[in-house]
Amino acid sequence: MSGARIPEATVARLPVYLRALNAMHEAGTTTCSSLELAQAAGVNSAKLRKDLSHLGSYGTRGVGYDVGYLRYQIAREIGLTQDWPVVVVGIGNLGHALANYSGFSSRGFRTVALLDGDGTRLGEHVAGLRIRGFDDLDEVVAEHGVVIGVIATPASGAQEVADRMVATGIRSILNFAPTILTVPEGVDVRRVDLSSELQILAYHEQRKSGGERGLPASVAHELAEAVDDVAAVAAPSTEQTAGQAAGARR
Amino acid sequence: MSGARIPEATVARLPVYLRALNAMHEAGTTTCSSLELAQAAGVNSAKLRKDLSHLGSYGTRGVGYDVGYLRYQIAREIGLTQDWPVVVVGIGNLGHALANYSGFSSRGFRTVALLDGDGTRLGEHVAGLRIRGFDDLDEVVAEHGVVIGVIATPASGAQEVADRMVATGIRSILNFAPTILTVPEGVDVRRVDLSSELQILAYHEQRKSGGERGLPASVAHELAEAVDDVAAVAAPSTEQTAGQAAGARR
């Protein structure tokens, strides 16, 4: 059963289940039903059961799941029973926060090196680690057997960092830089883009506002100004069908 | 056309397209084909065209898309032509980084207040803003018409912050705290979970390396207990949200 392929959507939810199970364990709960766990994780209980069924039959009908046991099974499936050395490149504001982030240092992941291309921060200590130059990447990767790299540089340097990472053998990259990385086949990149998340929220917010409820006056006022600003920058627009222009909206 | 519903998967990709278009614009490119834009965004060109077709017919057959015009259309659809005041709660390492993050202050989003429940940071200035107490939330929201809140507190305080936000009228929350928030119908929450992202990478990495198998089930339970003790000492980790896959295929 462990050999079977697990759907990507399920994989993405396993960390959530794991977190909920950890919370239950710390609260002293030893057993839980699929409904309880599902509510704690914010998903449908049928979906939870189907997700877990991909790992194996770790529950007991009529009873539920043993928190400690299920916790271990999920952790093993994800690979958290082994230690993953991680290197962080780009120790600006975000990199600094990541280095101090407890989620990185606990639970299977261990930050083994902080690298920065900017010489001014060299030697500085963050979260108990000395900031080293980016050129030390090969050495660090070889020494600790790093396979996961975190990029927290500005967008301009991210691709070069990624290339160097791939060259040293890193095959999984977590990218915080606001850019799309191009990597060879076989290398996984996951992107965490704060501004994209905000934009998605804004889209839905705009939808809500357009619906039944009115906009606060302050927002409405700023709307007019902002439209002008963006239009001045963004619209060299010459032709184009005026058919579906902006007017239709609210 | 603007009134039609846009699929969620498409909405999640629009910010990526917008970013690619911005890069092209800054590089002086005035026109691009769906293939060029798709490659810059890291997606299939057919998918790109279908996504854009949900907004309207903004391309020209045989030619491609006008960068500036398409850029404006996407920005308008997302709602970036208006100004979104944002309040950030929890000015620890992460909140500090967010406040300084250029993606927050530019392009439609404006951080209007930094709040923290911890009194020791009060009055401190970060990114040109004075840190205020969490109790000022109502006042700040009312004054600036805030509808988007960012939570960067530890997991323990996140739910209370969310409750207070909802009470003041905030309907969109970006949650960096490693916990699942419970909110009323009509409130959108997006989770950004750094540790979940790492765990997803670890899963795939384990797959690539052939994956060492886990321990026998007999030992599993006791080991889970041990692992948990360790985790209990360290602080909890972070969270991520639903959604988009990474740039690389797998």
Add this chain to the structure above:
DNA sequence: AGGAGTTTGTGAACGTGCGAACAAACTCGG
């Protein structure tokens, strides 16, 4: 003007994911 080349927008096929419903399997009380 007309044909060749290019590129968009979309219809159709395919795969994936989700939720409801239900049989199988367990516990518990008598």
Add this chain to the structure above:
DNA sequence: CCGAGTTTGTTCGCACGTTCACAAACTCCT
């Protein structure tokens, strides 16, 4: 031991998302 109650694991139908393939529409060259 048996029946009632509970909860898992799975099957099925449906909706959503992705990719292919192609007609429509545009430009360019002769």
